[in-house]
Amino acid sequence: MKLSELAAIKAKMESVVSVRSGEEATDGVRKHVLICGGTGCTSSNSVTISETMKAELEKAGIADEVKVVLTGCFGLCALGPIMIVYPEGVFYSAVKVEDVPEIVKNHLVNGEVVTRLVYKDEITGEHVHSLMETRFYKSQKRVALRNCGAIDPEDIEEYIAKDGYAALGKVLTEMTPQGVIDTMKESGLRGRGGGGFPTGNKWQFAANSVSDKKYVVCNADEGDPGAFMDRSILEGDPHAVIEAMAIAGYAIGADEGYVYVRAEYPIAVRRLQKAIDQAREYGLLGKDIFGTGFNFDLNIRLGAGAFVCGEETALLTSIEGKRGEPRPRPPFPAVKGLFGQPTIINNVETYANVPQIILKGVEWFTSMGTERSKGTKVFALGGKITNTGLVEVPMGTTLRTVIEEIGGGIPGGKKFKAA
Amino acid sequence: MKKKMTTVTFTGTPEQEQKLDAIIAKYGKDEGAIMRILQDAQEVYGYLPIEVQKMISIKTGVPLAEIYGVATFYSQFSLNPKGKVAISVCLGTACYVKGSGPVMEKICELLGVQPGETSADGKFSVDATRCLGACGLAPVITINEDVYGKLQPKDVADVLAKY
Known part of the structure; x- marks a missing residue:
């Protein structure tokens, strides 16, 4: 491998970056469907969902136009299995195997988003279409996790x-x-x-x-x-x-x-x-x-x-x-x-x-972090919190921000008292 | 924790011994091979009875005391045969807080065993495991390769019925 060969692979794989940041595809693969294949979502059946998706795309005759990728952890384990459709960035949560034919037919073939499966904000109850607009992601800064949920880790x-x-x-x-x-x-x-x-x-x-x-x-x-x-x-x-x-x-x-x-x-x-x-x-x-x-x-x-x-x-x-x-x-x-x-x-x-x-x-x-500790830190949220999962925030972020803003607070409107 | 020696008679086959020979040939010269040999040997025999440890000692020249020391140090090495259906209940903090204790009690009650034991018919074995890292789905149990999350004691009977 030479540096020039590395650059050539990067150029060839450009759609991985462009389609997944919202641009139209140039290589004929018009949609990328990313399904979480982390341990959490795998336990909630995401591998079967991915296989069913591939079979349904085959049936619909659009297997060449849609790339299905099993990624690493998106972080929002509580709402798994998670699926994101690019370039539009539609964020489906708690997807079941039986939902897959509907997603293929309505969304991937006809271009109509399946609203009932789109993630709902835990406080306002409104559907949030894109992953990055969610309260869970907005306050995060992903450095160590930058590729988790964004690429196929096996490629x-x-x-x-x-x-x-x-x-x-x-x-x-x-x-x-x-x-x-x-x-x-x-x-x-x-x-x-x-x-x-x-x-x-x-x-x-x-x-x-x-x-x-x-x-x-x-x-x-x-x-x-x-x-x-x-x-x-x-x-x-x-x-x-x-x-x-x-x-x-x-x-x-x-x-x-x-x-x-x-x-x-x-x-x-x-x-x-x-x-x-x-x-x-x-x-x-x-x-x-x-x-x-x-x-x-x-x-x-x-x-x-x-x-x-x-x-x-x-x-x-x-x-x-x-x-x-x-x-x-x-x-x-x-x-x-x-x-x-x-x-x-x-x-x-x-x-x-x-x-x-x-x-x-x-x-x-x-530029990130505190005077004495630079960069970001990944935290695992577990236990009595709404958005159990994985988050990354700049050093110095308060626990309250992590728990109440990103974590969606404590279920049942209970108060966060101490840690 | 002291590990109990099994009272079950060892029934290793020549085929298994052949596999063991292949494992030792594969790792034998590596530095630090004993742990990997034990890990693979446990795959072959399902557990590590003293007979297998003796064979490894003779074939590698590593003293039995050292092999026994390693086999009893790590909780994944089992000196007892496992059931055909191996149940692991996560007792890590997140699962424990979310009620894996009662789940464990229910499983033990239904199968009539204690944690670390195998049922009388040899079908089920129940173990407590360390954190599996699926804390978002706590409490979690694994049965052979399958993972069950957000499990309540009332769900246990239905899950066991699948096996």
């Missing part, structure tokens, strides 16, 4: 259409490893796994450690009950994590990485494996990436149901195939980590921010 070319692997290309051809680390430091990105350690500093420590072999590890052992931020990113945009890990590998001088995922996340594991296979096939993982002489490859390791393995040293011990017991620090992983070699270990969401920071720049990233 690397859709990721490339949305500037995928362009950051890796830029890093390998225009930046020095130290330049990458400096950018991460200046961006102020902090670890999203909970510790909030400055990512750039962590990379610097590993870069400073002298060794022939270093590792890049992704902590996807998301074990805190009620949290599914990392799972949704792996299900909805696995290539963002792969690309970021390759960038990290270049920055610290590592040629191998591991993603440690919980076995409780089968869809995430399957999509990630497929994404890694595709990246290898396209030459975006493996030897001599973009003809620069940089080598990097990834492995997946599955957890086996041990909460403690989310702790970084326990996780590394578990990758080594042993009982996942934590080991004392120091030495920190950046000095002596996986198999005794210098290792950086970052969380899924942290990695998902990296390609965007490289492409859009430090200034863009630091």
